[in-house]
Amino acid sequence: MTNTEFQSRLLNWYDQNKRSMPWRDCGDPYKIWLSEIMLQQTRVDQATPYFERFVDHYPSVNALAEADQQDVLKVWEGLGYYSRARNLHAAAQLVVDDFDGRVPDSWDDITKLKGVGPYTASAVLSIAFQKKYAVVDGNVIRVLSRYHGIDEDVRSTKTKNGIQEHADELISEERPGDFNQALMELGATICTPSNPDCGSCPLQDGCVAYKTARTEELPYKSKKKKRPHHQIGVGIVRNQKDQVLIALRPDDAMLGGLWEFPGGKQESGETFPDTVKRELHEELDITVSIIKPFMKLDHAYSHFKITLHAYLCELEEGKPEPRTSQEIRWIAIDELTEYPFPKANRRLTEKLMNLNKGQQELEI
DNA sequence: AAAACGGGGAG
DNA sequence: CTCCCAGTTTT
Structure with a gap:
């Protein structure tokens, strides 16, 4: 099959079968960028649903740039990979400061934005600005490795580079953005x-x-390592004012910028109450x-698992002074909803808020 | 080149 | 349970 045939079959299929998405065919570089992140x-x-909510809160680059990071993370809460939100927020400020509020339309400029790597740069430049950059994502890797019968390990850089060359060779001159989206949609x-569903595939012939x-x-993929499993003890510390103690995770840590109940890993020979007391100390x-x-x-998580053991605690002695320059805060139970929490901690706040609403069990 | 980085859904 | 997802950054 010639490249021209490949393109016309793929694009015709796409025109007939593409799914509706809120950022698709909108022509707004900001929304296209946001969607790709x-x-x-x-x-x-x-x-x-996150995209819809995010656009409601931040309809433009300027609106996002002016927001507080905590508010951005709250809107992002539950979606994961929170560095995406922090990087997007910082990048929006760079767009306002250095690019007059317009999403850059050149490779050299758009790759200056945090969180924009080769995939996202190609996607935004092709979809929003009709530039001829071919994307290679998990879908394209799968489609092209099958189409060309590539049996090298697709986790390796060399194999991905080869697939990128194939994509560069195949991409449509006239509709690069649609071509990219079509290949991903097919995958x-x-x-x-x-x-x-090979019976429905427009590329079956080749x-x-x-x-x-x-x-x-x-595609062939080498096996992933299995993830270690950690036991975590955390303390839900209450004071006389019925407030609980929460701590802010540093920006450069996992789940950075989100709040949590303090705690840490169980050490050998420890009971979980021991762990909680030691970690809080x-x-x-x-x-x-x-x-x-x-x-x-x-x-x-992506690279390990945890079992989290949470204990209700009472402050015995001392005033909380975070040692690793992280912020801490005493807040009422019904304020927990205002702070961004990672999923595992959110399950704790939900139970706390439910019990609080019913006025039961929570009394010390 | 390899590891870190979330959460959800499918098989 | 494992694998995968419209990947990027850090080590």
């Missing part, structure tokens, strides 16, 4: 990881994997007594 390692269905809806019945084994220079177990929950 949200879609990094995130499915369309998961990102869409998301037809050329899926398992059980691809597909090596289809012709050799290897769609199930391509080390991190905040306070002595607490354990009142009772509050909640136990499991949570999985």
Whole structure:
């Protein structure tokens, strides 16, 4: 199949079958940029409601640039990879300061923005500005590795570079943005990881994997390491004013800019109450007594898993003084909703708020 | 080149 | 349970 045939079959299929998305065909570089950041390692269905809410809060680059980071993170809460939100916020301020409030339309300028790597630069430049840059994401890797019968490990840089060259070679001159979106749309809806719908594929004729019945084994990926599992003890410390103690995670840490109940990893030979007391003493220079177990929950991150053991605590001695220059705050239970929390901690705040509403159990 | 970085859904 | 997702940054 010639490149021209590849393009026309793919684009015709796309014109007939593309899904509706709130940022699609809007022509607004800000919304297209925002959507591409949200879609990094995130499915369309998961990102869409966040996109709508984010645009309601911040309809323009200027609105985003003027916002407080805490408010931006609150809108982003639950979507994960929070450095995306922090970087996007900082990048919006750079766009206002250095680019007159307009999303850059050149490779050299747009890649100056935090959080904009080769994929996002290509996506925004092609979709918003009709420039001929080919995207390579997980979908394109899958479609082209099958189409060309590439059986090298697609996790390796060399293989990805080869796929980038194929994409550069194939991309449409006239409709580069639609071509990119079409290839990704095909990967998301037809050329899926398992059980691809080859009968509906416009590229079936030229597909090596289809012709050799290897769609199930391509793309080849080396195995990922299994994730360690940690036991975490955390303290929900209450004072006489019925407030609880929360701590802000530093910007350069995992979950940076979000709040949490203080705690840490269990050490060998420790009971969980021991862990909570030790961590709160080390991190905040306070002595607490354990009142009772509050909640136990499991949570999985991208590279490790935790079981979180939360205990209701009472401040015994000392005034909390964070040692690692992180901010701490005493807040009422019904204020918990105003702060951005990571998912595992949000499960704790939800139970706290429910119990508080019912006036039960929470009394010490 | 490899690891860090969230959360949700599918199989 | 594992794998994957419209990847980027840091080490």
